[in-house]
Amino acid sequence: MSGKQESVNGSVCSERALEGFPSPLELRRSLPGGPGTRRAPGAMSRAAAALGPLPALLLLLLPARTALLAGACSCAPAHPQHLICDAALVIRAKISSEKVVPASDNPLDTHKMIRYEIKQIKMFKGFEKVKDVQYVYTPFDSSLCGVKLEANNKKQYLLTGQILNDGKVFIHLCNYIEPWDDLSLSQKKSLNQRYQMGCGCKITTCYMVPCSITAPNECLWTDWLIERKLYGHQAKHYACIKRSDGTCSWYRGGPPPEKDFIDISEP
Structure with a gap:
């Protein structure tokens, strides 16, 4: 069993994996957690740097061999401008409903995701990749950087996230996600x-x-x-x-x- 700390665009993830799990891909850089770093203990998967500026937990969306994992997810401090520049998508939206769905098509993968159905109000970034967003996905567990939103079709949010190769929009704790009314x-x-x-x-x-x-x-x-x-x-x-x-x-x-x-x- 080994421990390793990995970072992608401001998210720092530490994990320990047992045998039978793929070796991690080389990450672009490593950021130490400073004052204000958000941390959540729990299970993590190996990072998939080839997916671009996404945290390690995105491997949950890909078919993978089953492994027992233990570790944590944390987000290095970042100015809102930096987070918006790093995001592939920036929208204003309401959350209509939520549903727990499998993280992948692999029947051996027991991880879950939350699929939020949203009503897009305005898009600020991402026009060239997607026209209208109907769903956004996040890990079920906050320990995996999952985001909990109010699905009452009332509260408006600023959502930033990444767009996967299959067109799905993925959001996580290290993105800039705020209630719209809390923004100046x-x-x-x-x-x-x-x-x-x-x-x-x-x-x-x-x-x-x-x-x-x-x-x-x-x-x-x-x-x-x-x-x-x-x-x-x-x-x-x-x-x-x-x-x-x-x-x-x-x-x-x-x-x-x-x-x-x-x-x-x-x-």
Whole structure:
């Protein structure tokens, strides 16, 4: 039995597998969990890096040999803009119903998924891959990064996720998923274009002083340092935008918060 930590686009998954399970594919990078990291203990599968920017648990959607697993899933801190840039799909939707379904067609696979039926209100990203989303899928267990949503056809959500090769939309704990009413006006406006204008920028989290940017295309994210929480004023009111000269800087999309981050003006 062996232990290994794996990371894909901000999700960090640690697991131990018994014999008879495929060897893990090489992952692109490894991120340590920092302050604010979300963790959930439970069973995990081997990562399938070939699927692109998805967490390790996506292998549950593929036929695989049965194995006994134990481990955990956690999500490294990330600014909403970063999560939206990484997502293949960004939509506003209501959840109409939910149903527990098998994770794969393999009769030996006992893992389950939740299939949420949704009513899409608006799509912000993903037009070129899918026109209208009827269902989104997530692991049944929160320990596998599953997302629990209110399926009452009343509450609206901002959903971000990935699109699988078969066209299914997959969401998980490490995506940016928030009740629509919890978003600030600036965040809602930034979904249309502003966030995507900054996808070439790098947002660096500042946990303690001293901290500074190391490249002209970086923006320093200081919510944790100043407010001791991740989604503070900077996350709710600012976007990191690339200028014409290739440098990146914070810009506000609404009334300025009462915090001194950097000299900020409208682009």
